[in-house]
Amino acid sequence: xxxxxxxxxxxxxxxxxxxxxxxxxxxxxxxxxxxxxxxxxxxxxxxxxxxxxxxxxxxxxxxxxxxxxxxxxxxxxxxxxxxxxxxxxxxxxxxxxxxxxxxxxxxxxxxxxxxxxxxxxxxxxxxxxxxxxxxxxxxxxxxxxxxxxxxxxxxxxxxxxxxxxxxxxxxxxxxxxxxxxxxxxxxxxxxxxxxxxxxxxxxxxxxxxxxxxxxxxxxxxxxxxxxxxxxxxxxxxxxxxxxxxxxxxxxxxxxxxxxxxxxxxxxxxxxxxxxxxxxxxxxxxxxxxxxxxxxxxxxxxxxxxxxxxxxxxxxxxxxxxxxxxxxxxxxxxxxxxxxxxxxxxxxxxxxxxxxxxxxxxxxxxxxxxxxxxxxxxxxxxxxxxxxxxxxxxxxxxxxxxxxxxxxxxxxxxxxxxxxxxxxxxxxxxxxxxxxxxxxxxxxxxxxxxxxxxxxxxxxxxxxxxxxxxxxxxxxxxxxxxxxxxxxxxxxxxxxxxx
Amino acid sequence: xxxxxxxxxxxxxxxxxxxxxxxxxxxxxxxxxxxxxxxxxxxxxxxxxxxxxxxxxxxxxxxxxxxxxxxxxxxxxxxxxxxxxxxxxxxxxxxxxxxxxxxxxxxxxxxxxxxxxxxxxxxxxxxxxxxxxxxxxxxxxxxxxxxxxxxxxxxxxxxxxxxxxxxxxxxxxxxxxxxxxxxxxxxxxxxxxxxxxxxxxxxxxxxxxxxxxxxxxxxxxxxxxxxxxxxxxxxxxxxxxxxxxxxxxxxxxxxxxxxxxxxxxxxxxxxxxxxxxxxxxxxxxxxxxxxxxxxxxxxxxxxxxxxxxxxxxxxxxxxxxxxxxxxxxxxxxxxxxxxxxxxxxxxxxxxxxxxxxxxxxxxxxxxxxxxxxxxxxxxxxxxxxxxxxxxxxxxxxxxxxxxxxxxxxxxxxxxxxxxxxxxxxxxxxxxxxxxxxxxxxxxxxxxxxxxxxxxxxxxxxxxxxxxxxxxxxxxxxxxxxxxxxxxxxxxxxxxxxx
Numbered sequence: 001x002x003x004x005x006x007x008x009x010x011x012x013x014x015x016x017x018x019x020x021x022x023x024x025x026x027x028x029x030x031x032x033x034x035x036x037x038x039x040x041x042x043x044x045x046x047x048x049x050x051x052x053x054x055x056x057x058x059x060x061x062x063x064x065x066x067x068x069x070x071x072x073x074x075x076x077x078x079x080x081x082x083x084x085x086x087x088x089x090x091x092x093x094x095x096x097x098x099x100x101x102x103x104x105x106x107x108x109x110x111x112x113x114x115x116x117x118x119x120x121x122x123x124x125x126x127x128x129x130x131x132x133x134x135x136x137x138x139x140x141x142x143x144x145x146x147x148x149x150x151x152x153x154x155x156x157x158x159x160x161x162x163x164x165x166x167x168x169x170x171x172x173x174x175x176x177x178x179x180x181x182x183x184x185x186x187x188x189x190x191x192x193x194x195x196x197x198x199x200x201x202x203x204x205x206x207x208x209x210x211x212x213x214x215x216x217x218x219x220x221x222x223x224x225x226x227x228x229x230x231x232x233x234x235x236x237x238x239x240x241x242x243x244x245x246x247x248x249x250x251x252x253x254x255x256x257x258x259x260x261x262x263x264x265x266x267x268x269x270x271x272x273x274x275x276x277x278x279x280x281x282x283x284x285x286x287x288x289x290x291x292x293x294x295x296x297x298x299x300x301x302x303x304x305x306x307x308x309x310x311x312x313x314x315x316x317x318x319x320x321x322x323x324x325x326x327x328x329x330x331x332x333x334x335x336x337x338x339x340x341x342x343x344x345x346x347x348x349x350x351x352x353x354x355x356x357x358x359x360x361x362x363x364x365x366x367x368x369x370x371x372x373x374x375x376x377x378x379x380x381x382x383x384x385x386x387x388x389x390x391x392x393x394x395x396x397x398x399x400x401x402x403x404x405x406x407x408x409x410x411x412x413x414x415x416x417x418x419x420x421x422x423x424x425x426x427x428x429x430x431x432x433x434x435x436x437x438x439x440x441x442x443x444x445x446x447x448x449x450x451x452x453x454x455x456x457x458x459x460x461x462x463x464x465x466x467x468x469x470x471x472x473x474x475x476x477x478x479x480x481x482x483x484x485x486x487x488x489x490x491x492x493x494x495x496x497x498x
Numbered sequence: 499x500x501x502x503x504x505x506x507x508x509x510x511x512x513x514x515x516x517x518x519x520x521x522x523x524x525x526x527x528x529x530x531x532x533x534x535x536x537x538x539x540x541x542x543x544x545x546x547x548x549x550x551x552x553x554x555x556x557x558x559x560x561x562x563x564x565x566x567x568x569x570x571x572x573x574x575x576x577x578x579x580x581x582x583x584x585x586x587x588x589x590x591x592x593x594x595x596x597x598x599x600x601x602x603x604x605x606x607x608x609x610x611x612x613x614x615x616x617x618x619x620x621x622x623x624x625x626x627x628x629x630x631x632x633x634x635x636x637x638x639x640x641x642x643x644x645x646x647x648x649x650x651x652x653x654x655x656x657x658x659x660x661x662x663x664x665x666x667x668x669x670x671x672x673x674x675x676x677x678x679x680x681x682x683x684x685x686x687x688x689x690x691x692x693x694x695x696x697x698x699x700x701x702x703x704x705x706x707x708x709x710x711x712x713x714x715x716x717x718x719x720x721x722x723x724x725x726x727x728x729x730x731x732x733x734x735x736x737x738x739x740x741x742x743x744x745x746x747x748x749x750x751x752x753x754x755x756x757x758x759x760x761x762x763x764x765x766x767x768x769x770x771x772x773x774x775x776x777x778x779x780x781x782x783x784x785x786x787x788x789x790x791x792x793x794x795x796x797x798x799x800x801x802x803x804x805x806x807x808x809x810x811x812x813x814x815x816x817x818x819x820x821x822x823x824x825x826x827x828x829x830x831x832x833x834x835x836x837x838x839x840x841x842x843x844x845x846x847x848x849x850x851x852x853x854x855x856x857x858x859x860x861x862x863x864x865x866x867x868x869x870x871x872x873x874x875x876x877x878x879x880x881x882x883x884x885x886x887x888x889x890x891x892x893x894x895x896x897x898x899x900x901x902x903x904x905x906x907x908x909x910x911x912x913x914x915x916x917x918x919x920x921x922x923x924x925x926x927x928x929x930x931x932x933x934x935x936x937x938x939x940x941x942x943x944x945x946x947x948x949x950x951x952x953x954x955x956x957x958x959x960x961x962x963x964x965x966x967x968x969x970x971x972x973x974x975x976x977x978x979x980x981x982x983x984x985x986x987x988x989x990x991x992x993x994x995x996x
Contacts, residue, residue, distance in 0.1 A: 239538060
């Protein structure tokens with residue numbers, strides 16, 4: 001009886017996974033290959049697949065099957081499976097399908113309005129859609145449930161255990177450390193970005209990125225790289241984890257670090273257990289844990305001096321003549337210039353987190369109704385001035401820069417910084433386990449680090465919650481101590497601070 | 499009430515179309531982009547999507563909805579819709595789902611066995627799988643229903659009205675005309691293939707194919723061309739109809755005519771009414787009608803002298819220097835060399851149909867049990883000797899050359915020749931309507947012909963049956979008269995036969 005229910009549950013989750021992965025293939029194709037004429041039909045196909053996946057997940061029979069399977073005192077492995085399945089089920093089943101449909105429509109309209117507002121560099125064209133999306137987000141938060149803090153309800157979609165109060169504490173601590181650090185850096189001479197700022201052949205730029213991630217362990221038999229307007233990664237199971245990048249003809253860092261970042265995501269996906277691919281365990285533990293992998297490879301490895309000591313001769317082979325006079329140290333410095341700037345995705349490792357903190361505060365105020373939508377551009381620009389001493393000249397370089405809110409993605413930004421935080425916890429632990437990582441990197445040996453991440457993180461899939469994972473790997477729950485120590489040490493050295 | 503049922507039916511067919519098109523995207527990706535590691539999960543995803551589409555189509559409620567909608571004396575447009583939907587429903591609902599699943603498994607195993615047999619050039623490794631597939635095909639034919647001729651039951655999957663007896667008559671007439679014609683040609687000097695047999699840059703080869711199909715009217719905003727091992731076309735609605743080609747470094751004709759052929763299919767898909775895309779009318783009238791479009795553009799246009807009179811200067815621009823000494827007449831002749839050969843897909847316009855006839859006879863004998871599977875290679879080679887006077891030296895150049903049977907595709911081959919037959923009927927009718935097509939082609943004006951096909955064929959979708967379509971467009975049901983007249987006239991001129 002219990003086995004029957006369990007088999008039915010597993011078949012249900014296999015269908016959900018297949019529908020979801022099929023939709024992911026369609027979205028990849030949409031961004032990489034689809035001719036413009038395909039847009040309308042593709043929207044309908046995606047809507048149908050996502051709806052069918054949602055119907056299967058929220059079907060009352062799913063709840064009955066879950067309850068029956070849980071009641072049968074199953075063995076530990078099955079219990080883990082059931083716990084992850086229940087988390088997914090609860091999250092989805094609490095939201096009425098009318099609200100799901102309304103949110104989906106509002107997201108499509110919101111995205112279109114955001115694109116139009118960007119074309120006219122005019123936030124007011126986006127404001128009504130944003131107000132509507134905020135109303136729906138409040139409804140969603142209330143449907144999910146919370147203890148008076150609506151933001152918690154939205155946060156739960158990305159970070160199961162995180163709470164707004166705890167996030168505030170983390171961001172306060174980050175701000176307290178980073179603001180004086182950035183100020184001190186501002187008084188020092190800047191390293192030169194010149195080594196990266198030159199016209200380079202696209203083929204050579206691509207080869208360099210491919211060489212770097214091949215060294216990291218990206219498996220090309222289970223992935224591929226293409227180009228798209230905005231870089232992204234996606235996976236249809238551990239056997240097919242793809243990345244995209246974009247290239248800037250005059251700035252090598254743009255494409256190279258996009259490749260490293262997306263490969264970090266894809267390495268995680270390639271490391272998820274194949275046997276779990278069609279169930280609730282065969283995915284990332286949370287958005288932040290996913291982000292921890294990309295930021296780790298991009299920044300903690302790819303912007304380190306030992307990496308450049310290894311990679312500089314390879315880069316010279318990929319782009320003959322272009323880097324002959326640049327030393328590893330020059331490239332290390334060029335990839336770590338700290339400078340307040342207007343655009344989050346172009347920000348350096350330090351100021352990046354303050355961009356995130358700013359969005360966290362603003363979306364909290366929006367959600368609580370403390371900040372009217374019409375006042376958002378002004379509030380954004382004031383916050384930029386207060387944080388970085390610079391004020392965006394227009395909405396395009398301010399409030400209209402990120403796509404997230406236009407698609408109803410609230411409470412998403414914090415996961416970026418939580419990912420940085422977790423990445424530092426993983427690196428501390430890897431240091432303890434593997435010894436001198438710098439010496440390994442200098443020799444181009446990234447395999448031990450990947451194997452550590454595979455064993456400690458990837459192989460566990462969505463079994464543990466992020467905090468359980470942090471505990472298991474680093475001995476402590478998610479906390480910013482190691483990350484802030486890492487930043488202080490790295491940038492004090494680069495900028496010769498006392 | 500009736501409107502409710504109709505709305506439910508339309509929503510059901512929209513879901514089926516979305517699931518089917520999503521599966522088609524996944525298959526395109528599989529053949530064009532997918533890394534090898536993605537194969538296993540992709541197979542599962544495709545199985546799930548195809549199963550869900552089949553479940554929706556054969557759901558008993560679909561039958562009830564159909565019956566209720568039909569009973570309400572609907573207007574003519576709705577009646578056409580319902581007739582096409584019922585045809586699809588009946589075809590699918592008669593086959594038990596256990597048989598569908600068994601056939602799907604046997605097809606997967608059959609394909610794998612065929613690949614292995616090809617690797618070892620040994621038919622016996624494929625024989626057991628073929629025998630199993632034939633058993634299942636007999637079951638399928640009986641489930642569909644027939645009047646004692648099982649082949650009719652299989653034929654119905656591709657050509658709704660065609661019967662085995664009628665096919666025999668058509669093939670007899672074709673053989674009676676073509677065998678003496680081919681014999682007479684064999685006694686004449688051969689034109690030279692040399693203009694196409696030279697090493698050419700791949701980029702130039704691709705540009706030439708693109709230029710030709712752009713002139714035909716292929717809409718690149720609603721399609722794209724890629725490369726794959728075997729050329730194919732696929733569409734996810736009229737807004738996204740894609741083609742692939744393959745290139746031979748030393749034979750221009752291979753890639754060029756693959757592009758023209760697949761573009762013929764894609765022009766049909768691009769011409770299907772957008773408003774019907776998610777229902778039973780928004781597709782080809784039959785496999786043969788689809789094939790009539792590809793063969794028409796590839797052969798009747800692309801291998802004509804007026805086409806080459808127009809296209810030779812463009813070809814010279816695409817591949818500078820390579821065709822300076824070839825006249826339009828030389829290229830016309832080079833693309834029309836008639837010569838008995840072992841491989842169907844490489845055959846010329848005349849002998850091609852005899853390859854098809856041979857397969858038709860053999861699969862009939864296999865299905866009836868008159869020919870044991872073990873004796874197939876011998877029977878194949880004997881038939882080749884009797885037809886063409888040449889005997890394959892091994893299975894690879896004989897019975898193992900085509901993929902169709904390995905995937906359970908029986909009664910499919912005749913559609914190729916029926917497509918040729920229909921294409922000639924369309925061309926006769928186009929001549930009557932548009933006047934001197936040769937003069938148009940010589941000026942590079944292919945728009946009138948495409949517009950004729952759009953109006954007469956594409957715009958009707960799956961509304962008419964193939965014979966109804968043939969009647970409406972040419973005044974006669976499917977019959978080989980015009981095709982044989984076309985072949986006789988064309989090749990008598992080329993080979994200066996009296």
